[in-house]
Structures are given as structure tokens and as C-alpha cells.
Amino acid sequence: MPATPQSARHNLLEDAQGLLAGALFVALSVVFFKHAGLLIGGTAGLTLLVHYASGLNFGLVYFLINIPFYVFAVRAMGWEFTLKTFCAVLLLSVYSELLPAVISLGTLQPAFGAVMGGLLAGTGLLMLIRHHASLGGIGVLAIWLQRNKGWRAGTVQMIADVLILGAALIWIAPWLVALSVLGALAVNLVIAINHRPGRYFGV
Structure with missing residues (x-):
């Protein structure tokens, strides 16, 4: 029987690269x-x-809405995970304010935007997960359930996303919600396929 590969921890520079790049991918999405x-x-x-309904600053609202989840993260996942997650959330909040100054999209077909945005977000989230971090919120719960209950993080996230997007029908046109579901599928397929227990041994 082949030996089980030993888990090799990421060093500080590798973690920094993972957080910086992962959050940037999600911000671009x-x-x-x-x-x-x-x-x-x-x-x-x-x-x-909240942003669409009120016009409030995305970065600020995103940072504030994640604060309650840090309490759960500390108790369920430990301080290292929580601090990395805090940094990732802060990075995404900052990136979301800086990117409009360096990138401007002209023509973007909505279906392509949904798929490409989903793939970018899924890749960014995967990078964060592999560096023992998340973007807070439901992602924290999804990672905890995978580690402790064996549930796939991508599946948990997908179920939550469908519920959130279903609720969005109150404010958003149905065809836009349908495309958003397509984007959510792209996000979670990346995670479900590429983040499976036993396939990755770096932490």
C-alpha cells in the first residue's frame, strides 16, 4: 500500500502570496x-x-457584514484561520475599491460574465482555502463542515448560494438571477472538483 503523503505547511511568504492573489481573483470576479x-x-x-438596493459602498459593507462570522471562526477554526480570513476579507474590501481605477470593462456579454466571473471567484476561493483561509461568512461554515463532517465545501456553498439567489428574485429580474445561478455553479464546481479531502496535502 503506498504511503500517505505528508502534509507540508505553507511558509509565511507562500501564505501571503495565496491571500493576495486569491482575494484579487475574487475581487476581479x-x-x-x-x-x-x-x-x-x-x-x-x-x-x-445591499449595494444594488442602497448604493452603499461594497467594500465597507462587505467588511462589516463579515464581523459576526469571526466569532464563529475563532471558536470553530482557531485563531490562525480567523486572522488569515480577516486579512483576506480586508484585502477584498480594499481591492474592490481600487480595481475600478485600473480596469474598465466595455462590452461584457452577461452569460460570459457569469461564467468567467464564477471561474475567477472559484479559483480565488480555492487558493484561499488551500492557505487555511476563507472570505468569511458561509465559506467558514462550509470549510468547517468539510473538515469535521466530511461534507464537500463546494456542495454546502452551492446550496447556500441557491437560497441567496432565490431570495434575490424579490429585487432582481428573473433572467439576471438565472445567469447569477450559472455563475454560482461555476464558482462551486471549481471548489467541489478541486478541493476534495485526500487530494491536497499542503496547509
Whole structure:
């Protein structure tokens, strides 16, 4: 029987790269979703709903809405995970304010925006998960359930996203919600396929 690979911890520079790049990928996905008038799942989706409904600053609302989840993260996942998650959330909040100054989208077909935005978000979240971090909110619960109950993080996130996007029908046109579901599927397929217990041994 082949030996089980040993888990090799990421060093500080590797973690920094993972957090910086992962949060940037997700922030870029938010640019795609916002430009197309779509929603993303999870806490970012709730934040976009608030943004669309009130015009409030996305970065600030996203940072504030995650604060209650840090309490659960500390108790369920430990201080290391919580501090990394705090940094990732802060980075996403900052990136979301800086990116409009360096990137401007002209034509973006909504269906492509949904899929491409979803793939970017899924890749960014995967990078964060592999560096023992998340973007807070439902992601914290999804990772905890995978580690402690064996539930796939992508599946948990997908269920939550469908519920959030279903609720969005109150404010968002049905065809935009349908495209948002397509984006959520892209996000969670990336995570469900590429983040499975036993396939990755770095932490």
C-alpha cells in the first residue's frame, strides 16, 4: 500500500502570496458580476444586494457584514484561520475599491460574465482555502463542515448560494438571477472538483 503523503505547511511568504492573489481573483470576479448586473453567492452576494438596493459602498459593507462570522471562526477554526480570513476579507474590501481605477470593462456579454466571473471567484476561493483561509461568512461554515463532517465545501456553498439567489428574485429580474445561478455553479464546481479531502496535502 503506498504511503500517505505528508502534509507540508505553507511558509509565511507562500501564505501571503495565496491571500493576495486569491482575494484579487475574487475581487476581479466582483467587477465582472457588477458590470453585468449579476449577483454572486455567499456573503459577497448579500453585500451586492445591499449595494444594488442602497448604493452603499461594497467594500465597507462587505467588511462589516463579515464581523459576526469571526466569532464563529475563532471558536470553530482557531485563531490562525480567523486572522488569515480577516486579512483576506480586508484585502477584498480594499481591492474592490481600487480595481475600478485600473480596469474598465466595455462590452461584457452577461452569460460570459457569469461564467468567467464564477471561474475567477472559484479559483480565488480555492487558493484561499488551500492557505487555511476563507472570505468569511458561509465559506467558514462550509470549510468547517468539510473538515469535521466530511461534507464537500463546494456542495454546502452551492446550496447556500441557491437560497441567496432565490431570495434575490424579490429585487432582481428573473433572467439576471438565472445567469447569477450559472455563475454560482461555476464558482462551486471549481471548489467541489478541486478541493476534495485526500487530494491536497499542503496547509
